[in-house]
């Protein structure tokens with residue numbers, strides 16, 4: 001097992017990574033302060049892992065709440081199911097919430113923890129690749145609004161993150177690919193050598209080669225921990241983690257939450273960012289071909305569903321959290337392994353990218 005730290009002063013916490021981590025009760029129990037534990041999961045994950053999670057907390061007063069599965073239920077109405085359960089079981093301010101699931105369960109549990117009795121502890125037990133490499137680390141929590149993705153939320157850091165890559169044995173292939181979009185993101189924004197390593201190893205993810213997957217999780221979490229430690233509240237460098245996300249969130253919103261998976265939308269958004277970066281002369285044709293090939297080999301889409309019009313995407317992008325004085329700031333690439341947040345493009349160039357469809361990066 002390997003351990004990383006997210007260094008945030010008195011809110012620092014460990015990330016434990018290793019096959020079998022979820023069988024080690026002592027690992028998690030050192031991060032539980034009171035006697036009460038509320039496990040939050042969903043109706044797909046609970047039949048697979050709830051008993052394993054309960055076994056981690058033998059001797060504690062454990063309750064659980066099972067949410068319906070899906071991005072379309074990541075909203076305030078379903079967040080209330082967590083508060084209902086906490087109140088029904090009389091959980092106090094010293095309770096610990098435990099997120100057992102992917103990014104949806106993690107974001108909702110974290111936000112419930114941020115607001116229940118003005119803030120209680122929580123622990124992340126991520127079970128998707130996407131949650132293991134990204135959403136369980138860094139303390140962004142929240143829910144969607146009909147008008148915008150992740151628009152309601154809070155920064156609230158967990159007590160620890162426990163990542164057992166064995167959980168990926170039961171994960172559908174499409175979801176594994178979705179997580180790979182965020183892994184590729186780290187290569188593109190931060191680490192060209194990691195991107196090159198992914199080009200060599202990408203086919204081994206679908207084969208569930210645990211050594212490769214564990215290395216990818218470790219490097220992804222290492223980069224995320226470094227970025228979050230520098231800029232917890234996204235006033236600067238953390239914004240780079242949003243490569244592809246402003247386009248992607250618009251795609252998720254316009255297609256209907258859950259239709260295009262988060263990682264799929266990020267992959268398409270990243271390719272759109274590559275197109276705009278190429279228009280600006282920042283990326284070469286060869287860079288774009290590398291991005292295209294790795295994305296395709298990871299089992300991810302490159303272009304938005306044809307029914308999503310450029311104008312619908314533009315309107316949705318204008319609701320993004322990164323809009324400033326009517327213009328959206330975008331993360332673009334200046335090379336593979338280097339990115340920046342910029343307003344340095346013309347509206348007609350953005351329009352061209354939004355309308356490009358199959359001509360993206362061509």
Ligand code: NAD
Nearest residue numbers: 044069102103104105127128130131135140167170171262
């Ligand atoms: P998800 O949580 O919807 O999980 C994907 C699917 O896999 C679901 O059907 C789930 O029930 C199922 N599943 C989970 N673990 C499984 C397992 N081990 N075996 C079988 N099935 C399993 O989606 P996701 O991709 O994990 O997360 C996407 C969400 O994360 C989005 O809402 C996105 O906004 C959010 N996100 C948050 C951050 C952050 O920093 N907080 C970062 C990236 C993404």
Ligand code: GLY
Nearest residue numbers: 138140238241242
């Ligand atoms: N996923 C983007 C972030 O955590 O900042």
